[in-house]
Amino acid sequence: MTVVEESPRQDIPGVPVRIGQARGGPPRSQVLRRDNWRLQPILVAAGLLVFIGYSTWAALRNGDFYAGHLGRDYLSPYYSPCLTHSCTTAGYVWGGWSWWRISPAWLILVFPGAFRTTCYYYRKSYYRSFWLSPPACAVADAGSTNPGGVRSRYTGETLFPLILQNVHRFTWYFAVIFAGILTWDAIAAFRFPNGIGLGVGTLLFVAQAVLIWAYTLGCHACRHLCGGGLKRLSKAPVRHFFWKHVSTPLNHHHQLFAWCSLISIMVTDLYVWLVASGTIHDPRII
Amino acid sequence: MSVPTEPRTAGAVAGNGTAGAGAPAPHGTSATADATGPRQLHLQLWRGDADGGGFVDYEVPALEGEVVLDVVHRIQAEHAPDLAVRWNCKAGKCGSCSAEINGKPRLMCMTRMSTLDTSQTITVSPMRAFPVMRDLVTDVSYNFVVAARIPPFTPGPPEPDGTYRMAQVDVDRGQEMRKCIECFLCQNVCHVIRDHEDNKPHYAGPRFFARLAELEMHPLDTLDRRRLVSEQLGLGLCNITKCCTEVCPEGIHITDNAIIPLKERVVDARYDPVAWLGRKLLRRPRPAPASAVAVDLPVARGAHDPTIDGRSDPAVLGRNGRRSDG
């Protein structure tokens, strides 16, 4: 009954191991883990769904994303840079595309969306939570215990479309631009009608910019580009410094910053909407 | 006074691989410890071979400060002298006693009983990604075959005095990977081969991605293994779900510090037009691209020799360097 098969992909010489033979041991469909392994994928899925849901609503809203008319230079991250509106006080002089009909958020979200979709951390989270491949460690891939089923074969990130995950580095270049834009928005949030000031919203914008940078500079692609790709870090002291003291420590907490920055984007937008729509008044601190 | 400690065979050691699954827990007086006697531990150990088996229940008194391997050894010494278990150092340094404890891939020698909920039955089963030889011992020869395919370290010329110079910062990253004790728990937990047997021929697995990353980061090495790792060793199959990192008993950050840096290096070599253009314009010398070592299988095992185990199988490849598929 032993089935021996060389590499199924005939163009690639395979490792000469016997495959397909009986493995013995407990059946693979039986999960022996005792802990609550379902909890984490469920929480992650819930978190991502909340974000997707909120973002869809925020993008469809196409209004109340700028509070300049109320004396607060707050621009929602979903609508930054300001393209279709006249956010002149925020300094977006190129804006005002009156010919653009649908929500500009769709245009903007493509870039951070691609960055986060191809992010190594988010890949882990959605492969586990949505694709169940695997749902948790030592728990079988969805469909893998059904021989001949549509999901009995697994090709990982080797085929279209998942091979496009390799573009992560290029999405990072855009992410840096967007982190710059959000930094600009945080600076603008200090501008009050009668000079420099500080509102509750300003704090949210600063927190958002910091978290976005922490997420962006801790990106695995950034870590590679700034020094990780070198064989001899000692020969490039500046890159080594950045790699060792910026990118690597931030990368260590990439998951944390991925979530915090995600939440801060939602919170900032929500706050801008509440202020811009006149629902609440932004208290000025200084 | 202590309660009897005969093994209670709940699941028969027979059948087709499903027997014993969910076997009833031991019952009776032993479940509640005698006030004066030691508390009882309940364990279910997998007994069987590649063709089948089941969980068998054992009870032994609890002793202070033990690890799972101690308990398994006591079962072996007192109840089941033929219980097969692989172990060597019992100090977490050799990586022999890999198994799945309550379904989690662990080293038996580094899992203290006090970290487990001993009020419940504890299951110990063999690694699932590899064929069971007997009981808790699995045939991990796949890993040795993969190891043999990796083009070896190839240094450049030494300094004039015949020795090499390397800065500590340049060896730090490689040293993390070289902490690996080859317990193969990462290989075992990796769903690419654990759940998809057909990927084994063209997938190196986390342990060997760590090895390849170490070689690619080695300040003296001169080979370029990036295309090899992408085209023949299946780096693209990894979907970075990080279970290898979770189970590593040495705490090596396999995903963040080995696999992802390798993936980024593959992007450099295959998917980055900017890097490609830079190389063309600057005409940087490139390291020699390495190809996989022609498999001259150095690992010979009795079990795989059709002449001795009777499982004659003419299509087995690579045994002792012969390709017998022709």
Add this chain to the structure above:
Amino acid sequence: MAELETHEFDVIIVGAGGAGLRAAIEAQATGARTAVVCKSLLGKAHTVMAEGGVAAALGNVWPEDNWQVHFRDTMRGGKMLNNWRMAQLHAQEAPARVLELEAWGALFDRTPDGRILQRDFGGHRYARLAHVGDRTGLELLRTVQQRSVGLGVQVFMECKIVSLVLDGSGAVAGAVGLWRETGKFVLFKARSIVLASGGVGKTWKFTSNSWESTGDGHALALWAGADLIDMECVQFHPTGMVWPPSARGILVTEGVRGDGGVLRNAEGRRFMFDYIPAFYAKETADSIEEADQWYDNKRDFRRPPELLPRDEVARSINAEVKAGRGSPHGGVFLDIASRRSADDIRRRLPSMYHQFKELADVDITADPMEVGPTCHYIMGGVRVDADTQATNVPGLFAAGEVAGGMHGSNRLGGNSLSDLLVFGRRAGQYAAEHALGLSAQPAVDLAGVDAVVADALSFFDHDGGENPYSVHQDLQDTMQSLVGIVRTESELVEADRRLGDLEARAAKVGVEGHRQFNPGWHLALDLRSMLAVARCTTLGAIERKESRGGHTRDDFPAADPDHFGKVNMVTRRADGAVTVHEEPLPQMPPELQALFEEAH
């Protein structure tokens, strides 16, 4: 009998630790058809347990260091019982062997200028141990493993050699192995065999050794007619874990002391100052103030007594515990927490930190460790020619722990890994040369092989026989209590008598189940080796009526330089019985003797 699986090679190497793989690399490179046979998986050998480093006079940290100093340290550490020629070759060749590892991909810790960093260790005059944190053995083994895989050396894993096979002239012709997985036998025909099977620790109860260390190589050599020397010289490492019981014996690296750790008794006293022997008084600090300054200024101050050779420290700990000043679990305290920052400890001793955290739930950056002596290494072993590692059986070679002579009566820390490399290479080279020099494969007497197989299978016929595990346990208890760190005549004689009983019981043990991966059966076979080794150690210990290095006699507490200091105890098997007799040590040439007369 059914046809036996048979393989033919020029050189068969028994054991895949550092010495075995280094021998394999050399034999393969010399052009011999080479195979390694090992009891475990490749890469699991006991070499991985070596923590501190590999001693080699590279002179990277102390330019003053050279082979003469290393040679002198080694001889003095071994209490001059060493084979001087082995000690000389070892000191001379170790640096090249270490540098060679680097060319094979090893990543040692570095000095600021990018060379191999070296650390201090007990008994070494200068910081001499090339190391990788506290996992140097793993690095060494992995490097030679990857090198031999790269060279295409054949490895037969999980196969125990049950017996050597000799031809009619008494020369090596092959070996009979047992596949642990299938329980089937295999015949390796070979022109040369290198024993590199490691140690004997599993004969004692508290040991740092893994299950494999059952003295197989010593026993195979003895049964084949080779001489063993100085088997009574067993090293008890001063610092093994003592708590919890299941972790008892697991090694705590000497690097803890080299990096600032100190030993204290229950009263908090650094008791090692009370045990400085006259032999080392000149180079050992006699006050805490001086000792503490040594860590930062090694040039102007003498080293702390915690870094005396292992035999001295082990005996001192033993004496403190006996005097009732031990720790709660019968050891003493090894304290680094109060002396180094937590970060420093975690960086320099990562696997010790990990080991105590995982096994004993002790944070060594906050609390002291409890440690006590543990059986660690056997200095004695198969008598070999210093240059070629050849035994007195033609075609049989030995290297590493299984070979005797190199370390005298006590081994210095770090000298084991360098021993593996230096003599592994030599054994591989000369075994290959011997094999290639033979005109034909030696003849194997198949009837003899059948007898070996039948004998090994006989355990399955002992219905209702005793459990091998209980015999093993009794053997360990006997050796631990009667042939331990401190020995006396009456106890040794009693041990000898009990060993006779144990041999009789071991011959009759029964094995349950079938042949596939049956640990009970494997233990029954290993027991034979362990009993053979235990007998040699006990006989040697009875005859050596002095205290020297790893051999301490309560009834003869002093060394006897005029008699026993000049002889090896040679154990040999003749007509089915093991006998012991004295033979004079090889004489050191005057130019080397002069090294010991210089002031230092």
